[in-house]
Amino acid sequence: MWPPQALEFLRDLEDNNDRDWFKANRARYDDHLRAPAQALADSLADLGEAKLFRPYNDARFHHRPPIKEQLGIAIGYGPAGGYYVELSLDGLMTGAGLHHPSGDQLERFRTAIDEARGARGFEQAVAKAQEAGMTLVEPALKRAPRGYPLDHPRLERLRLKNLTVFARHPLEPWLHDERCRAVVRAELEGARPFVAWLAKHVGPPGAT
Numbered sequence: 049m050w051p052p053q054a055l056e057f058l059r060d061l062e063d064n065n066d067r068d069w070f071k072a073n074r075a076r077y078d079d080h081l082r083a084p085a086q087a088l089a090d091s092l093a094d095l096g097e098a099k100l101f102r103p104y105n106d107a108r109f110h111h112r113p114p115i116k117e118q119l120g121i122a123i124g125y126g127p128a129g130g131y132y133v134e135l136s137l138d139g140l141m142t143g144a145g146l147h148h149p150s151g152d153q154l155e156r157f158r159t160a161i162d163e164a165r166g167a168r169g170f171e172q173a174v175a176k177a178q179e180a181g182m183t184l185v186e187p188a189l190k191r192a193p194r195g196y197p198l199d200h201p202r203l204e205r206l207r208l209k210n211l212t213v214f215a216r217h218p219l220e221p222w223l224h225d226e227r228c229r230a231v232v233r234a235e236l237e238g239a240r241p242f243v244a245w246l247a248k249h250v251g252p253p254g255a256t
Contacts, residue, residue, distance in 0.1 A: 049088065049228035050135060053080040055219060058117060058137050065113040070103065077103065081119050081135070088133065088229060089121050095131055095236060096124015123236070127252030128153075129211070129243055131236050139219050142232055144182070144239030145212035146246050150253040154209065158193060160249040161205045169249075170205065173241040174213065180238020182213035211246060213239055 057076045061069075070077070082100060089098030101120040105112040118136035125131065129146035149157065160166030174184050187207030192198050196206050215235050222228060 049225060050084045050223055051080055052224055054084065054135070055137070057081060058135075061115060062117055062137065065115050065117065067104075067114050070115045085119055085121055085133075085135070088232065089123060091229060092123050092131075092233065092236065095240075096126075098123045099125070124243075128247045128250060131239065131243065133232055133236075135223075137219070138216075140217040140223055140228070140232075141214060142182070142235045143212050143214040144177070144236060144243050145185075145210075146250065147210060147212055149209070149211055149250065152255075153250050153253055154193075156250050156255070157208070157211060157246075158196070158206055161202050162196070162200075166249055167202050167205065169245055173245040176241045177213040177239045180235050181215045182235055182239055182242075183215065185210045185212050185214065211250070213242055 053076065057073070057080055060073070085100055086098075089100065092098065099122045101116070101122070103116050103119075105114055105116055107114060118134050118138075121133045123131040123133070130144070132141075132143040132147075134141045134143075146153065161170060177184070185208070187204055188209035189207040191207070192200060192203055193206055196203070200206060217223075217231070222231075
């Protein structure tokens, strides 16, 4: 998997984050970060088509360093969600689900959770993801969404706005060997029922 040189590159990038430095060191990025990420994505092709995020930040509307200090991979990600892997100096993160659902997607999610059958399927999918080491994101709303009672039996789920599960791993030696690929595979496989539930009950924006 990612060699130790990948982390060396990220540490150097943190100290030299500008386009000229990155241009001069692009071969290090391609060899030690991008190539292993593409190999990982290829090994997960059964989960969907992979997209490696470009290294440049869009600084037109936000004050950000010009180069991203992480490498992100979206796998099988469409309007109803998908999978995500990210490597940075904060560690390795895997994720699955729907990060920024639209208003109508949230309404369909809440409708499904309001119904016992839909909620039961959701809980089963969350349990499968948890067995694989994933954690459901914390609710973002402090109160029940409009139209739902404060004593709703599934209030905690109704308060969700980010419909994702994730796992975080510190930077350890196993990131540099085949165990890394196995860990990522196991976690994303565990999240398959979660992604499938969202596709069925939430769907893409504008779905009826």
